[in-house]
Amino acid sequence: MAEIPTAHLDHDTILVAALAAGDLADLPRADAEALVAACTECATLHADLVAIATATHALPAPIRTRDYRLTAEQAERLRPSGIRGWLAAFGSSRLAVSRPLAVAFTTLGIAGLLLSAIPAGGPMGMLAPIGAERPVTGTPAVDDGATVEVDGSPVPAYGAPSAAPVTGASPEPGGDLAGEPAASGTTNVTGGEPRDATAAPSAGPGAEAGAPSWLAILSVALLATGLGLFIMRFAAGRLGAG
Amino acid sequence: MLDSLGLSIAVRRDPRPVEDLRPTEAADDTARRRDLWLVERARSGDLDAFNTLVEIHQDHLFALVARMVPDRDQASDVVQEAFFSAYRHLAAFRGGSVRSWLGRIAINAAMDIQRARRRRPVQPYPELEDEAWQPPAPSTAEPEQTAIAAERSSVLASALATITPDQRAAIVLFDIEGYDYQEIADLTGVSLGTVKSRIHRGRLALRALLEGRMELFRG
Numbered sequence: 001m002a003e004i005p006t007a008h009l010d011h012d013t014i015l016v017a018a019l020a021a022g023d024l025a026d027l028p029r030a031d032a033e034a035l036v037a038a039c040t041e042c043a044t045l046h047a048d049l050v051a052i053a054t055a056t057h058a059l060p061a062p063i064r065t066r067d068y069r070l071t072a073e074q075a076e077r078l079r080p081s082g083i084r085g086w087l088a089a090f091g092s093s094r095l096a097v098s099r100p101l102a103v104a105f106t107t108l109g110i111a112g113l114l115l116s117a118i119p120a121g122g123p124m125g126m127l128a129p130i131g132a133e134r135p136v137t138g139t140p141a142v143d144d145g146a147t148v149e150v151d152g153s154p155v156p157a158y159g160a161p162s163a164a165p166v167t168g169a170s171p172e173p174g175g176d177l178a179g180e181p182a183a184s185g186t187t188n189v190t191g192g193e194p195r196d197a198t199a200a201p202s203a204g205p206g207a208e209a210g211a212p213s214w215l216a217i218l219s220v221a222l223l224a225t226g227l228g229l230f231i232m233r234f235a236a237g238r239l240g241a242g
Numbered sequence: 243m244l245d246s247l248g249l250s251i252a253v254r255r256d257p258r259p260v261e262d263l264r265p266t267e268a269a270d271d272t273a274r275r276r277d278l279w280l281v282e283r284a285r286s287g288d289l290d291a292f293n294t295l296v297e298i299h300q301d302h303l304f305a306l307v308a309r310m311v312p313d314r315d316q317a318s319d320v321v322q323e324a325f326f327s328a329y330r331h332l333a334a335f336r337g338g339s340v341r342s343w344l345g346r347i348a349i350n351a352a353m354d355i356q357r358a359r360r361r362r363p364v365q366p367y368p369e370l371e372d373e374a375w376q377p378p379a380p381s382t383a384e385p386e387q388t389a390i391a392a393e394r395s396s397v398l399a400s401a402l403a404t405i406t407p408d409q410r411a412a413i414v415l416f417d418i419e420g421y422d423y424q425e426i427a428d429l430t431g432v433s434l435g436t437v438k439s440r441i442h443r444g445r446l447a448l449r450a451l452l453e454g455r456m457e458l459f460r461g
Contacts, residue, residue, distance in 0.1 A: 017442035049445050051459040052452065055398050056417040066318050068300045068325045069293040078330045227315035 008041040014043050020049035102229030107222025116216035255350075277340035285332045292332075296325055299341060303348045309414040310352040312403035320355055324348040349415070349429055393416040394458040401451040416441055432447030 012035070019032035036043045070078070174227050279297070283291030303324060308317040309435060325348045335343055402410055415421045416437075421429070426437045452459070 003279075013446055014439075014442055015444050018438070020445070021438070021441060022443075023438055038455070045449065046454075048456055048459065051456075052398070052445055053417055055394055055459050056402070056413060056448075059309075059395055059398060059418060062308040062314075062317075064301055064304040065314070066304075068322055069296045070289060070325065070329060073330065074290060075289045075292075079324055079332075080381070112262070130294050180285050 008039055011035055011039055011042050012040075013045060016046050017049055020046050020053065098229060098233055102226050102233065104226070105222045105229060106226030109219045109221075109226055112215055112219025112222060116213050116219060257427075274339060277299045278337070281332065281335055283339055284329070285335075295340065296346075297322050299344050300325075302341070306345060306414070306419060307352045308349050309402070309418055310407075311355055312399075314433075316355055317352075320351045321348060327351065328331055333366035345348050345419070346429060349411075353407075353430065355412065356411070359460045370445050381386060389421070390458060397452060397458065398448070401448050404451055405447045409447060412437055413444045 015024075015028065015032045016036060019029065019036065024032055036046050277295065280291045280295045284295065300321065304317065304321050307320045307324070308314065309315040311320055324344065327347050328344055347422050402413070405413075408430075412426055415426045415429065416423070423434050427434045430437070432440075449456075
């Protein structure tokens with residue numbers, strides 16, 4: 001058995017508290033009992049702790065001030081049915097897959113769109129020397145110095161000193177540039193055979209870029225799905241909060 | 243020496259120092275079966291069945307939470323949120339005691355709000371000064387005894403509200419709710435030793451706070 005210090009301040013009050021709680025056995029219990037037997041203040045502390053535990057157990061229950069029964073509106077909000085229930089389940093934290101899916105779809109969609117926006121020759125194609133073959137968006141490839149006849153009016157072709165972009169529509173002031181698709185006119189390259197712009201997809205790199213690629217379509221679909229998932233989660237969250 | 247002081251070593255609530263108001267085993271079994279039946283009905287969308295459960299358990303839950311969260315309005319909100327959560331997660335109920343299940347939900351909600359309160363402490367607990375906070379004593383009691391008991395409860399409740407939330411939760415769950423150490427450890431997510439330590443230190447803290455009023459408890 002441990003020697004008991006003479007001053008109460010040196011006594012182990014935790015040991016007394018453990019004894020009062022009935023948590024001690026064997027040697028520690030014998031030590032605690034010896035301490036309580038030897039020190040009046042420890043004995044008083046022990047008695048007080050027992051009295052406090054008893055009084056705590058006997059504390060009257062606080063009176064409830066509210067009725068916690070659920071109203072029909074609260075019940076509907078907490079467990080919504082139909083599409084609202086489906087949305088709530090989708091947005092709940094238990095369905096943890098919806099958020100990563102939304103992020104993944106959106107990221108893939110954006111990445112795909114960026115990839116599809118790169119010219120057909122790749123990034124290096126942008127650095128190709130003037131005169132070399134390079135992709136031209138919506139513009140038929142023509143020889144330098146050639147003239148292009150659009151709707152019967154000759155205009156300088158791409159690459160000529162006074163060349164202007166030819167979009168397949170009339171470049172004249174007042175001409176309908178925006179509303180007239182390239183396919184509406186026939187582009188006649190001097191010295192060459194007349195070509196129909198609608199035949200572009202299989203005619204060259206510029207024509208390929210004019211039509212939406214499968215990558216762009218897929219990317220848009222992924223992006224739309226991802227954003228849709230985000231919107232659904234947001235709607236589900238609003239539903240839960242409301 | 244202990245005998246000379248009229249004291250005895252406190253063996254944990256066996257026998258209970260006050261009248262044991264717990265239902266008997268048979269009644270407990272009946273109540274349990276009734277609760278399970280009500281849960282089943284509530285799961286199938288019967289709101290009245292759930293509200294019957296609320297009626298049965300709301301007093302107990304409020305008493306439990308109000309001890310852990312001394313702010314009356316917050317305690318009330320915690321109980322409401324506990325019932326909301328129970329209704330929302332009826333499908334997650336895996337059987338057993340509905341009372342314990344609801345108690346666990348309420349305790350978790352109370353612990354959450356205590357943690358939030360620790361981050362944004364507010365002082366003090368003015369509602370404990372309100373006499374209406376304490377329930378009235380039985381009319382059959384002697385007026386003097388009634389007054390002493392009310393005073394004792396009041397000062398003890400004030401002291402309980404002053405100790406740390408962890409110590410208070412451990413003492414409430416152990417001394418008032420009757421959970422054992424292991425159950426409290428599971429509920430609060432700490433070790434058995436920590437639970438014991440919180441109870442011991444909490445009682446010592448209470449004793450220090452009640453230093454000048456211990457005559458109310460010694461009589």
